[in-house]
Every structure is written in C-alpha cells, then in structure tokens.
Amino acid sequence: MHGEQWPADTGCPRWCNGEHEQSEPCDTSHRSDPWLVPAVERRAGPDGRDFDRVASTDLTVGIESRWGDTWVWITPEDSVRRSIILSKESAQRLHRMLTTIFGDVAM
Numbered sequence: 696m697h698g699e700q701w702p703a704d705t706g707c708p709r710w711c712n713g714e715h716e717q718s719e720p721c722d723t724s725h726r727s728d729p730w731l732v733p734a735v736e737r738r739a740g741p742d743g744r745d746f747d748r749v750a751s752t753d754l755t756v757g758i759e760s761r762w763g764d765t766w767v768w769i770t771p772e773d774s775v776r777r778s779i780i781l782s783k784e785s786a787q788r789l790h791r792m793l794t795t796i797f798g799d800v801a802m
C-alpha cells in the first residue's frame with residue numbers, strides 16, 4: 696500500500712472534512728464526513744451464537760487516511776466495537792463481490 700499519501704504540506708484529499716487529529720506534525724489523519732446507510736440486520740441472541748433477532752440500525756461509513764494508507768470504516772451506530780475498518784483495496788474487493796453477488800444471484 697502506501698500508494699496514496701498526502702504529506703502535511705500538500706493539503707487534504709478532496710473528501711477530507713478538515714477536522715484533523717494531529718498528534719505529530721507529519722502524522723495528519725484525514726477523515727471524511729460520515730455517510731449513513733439505513734440497515735436491517737440479524738443480531739446474536741443472549742447466547743452470543745444464534746442470530747435470532749432482527750434490528751434496524753444506521754451504518755456509518757467513512758474514509759480515513761492515516762499513516763499513508765486509506766481506510767474505509769463501517770460502524771453500526773450503536774456499537775463501535777462491531778466496526779470493521781478495511782484497507783481501500785479490501786473495500787474495493789468487497790464492493791466487487793457484492794456487485795457480483797447481486798448481479799448473479801436472483802434475490
């Protein structure tokens with residue numbers, strides 16, 4: 696990776712919201728504003744294994760550039776612990792797979 700870097704003196708990527716956590720001068724973290732995706736999901740029951748409940752939530756989706764890499768995060772609004780943060784390449788693979796699934800499978 697490390698293909699897309701925005702050194703501190705070159706400004707922000709076009710999707711950056713301009714709010715930075717800057718712990719070191721050369722370690723600027725660029726973040727997008729979040730996008731919300733309404734979702735219905737099956738959730739694990741009290742035993743933590745069987746997915747026996749249906750619930751609605753908003754998924755927060757965003758982009759972050761940190762340490763020279765670009766990441767995509769997907770977070771249920773009510774549980775940061777269940778977030779997944781994917782490399783840009785992984786998110787693109789997931790996107791292609793979902794496109795294939797919805798294109799090939801009658802749903």
Ligand SMILES: [Zn+2]
Pocket residue numbers: 706707708711712713714715724725726
């Ligand atoms: Zn920025």
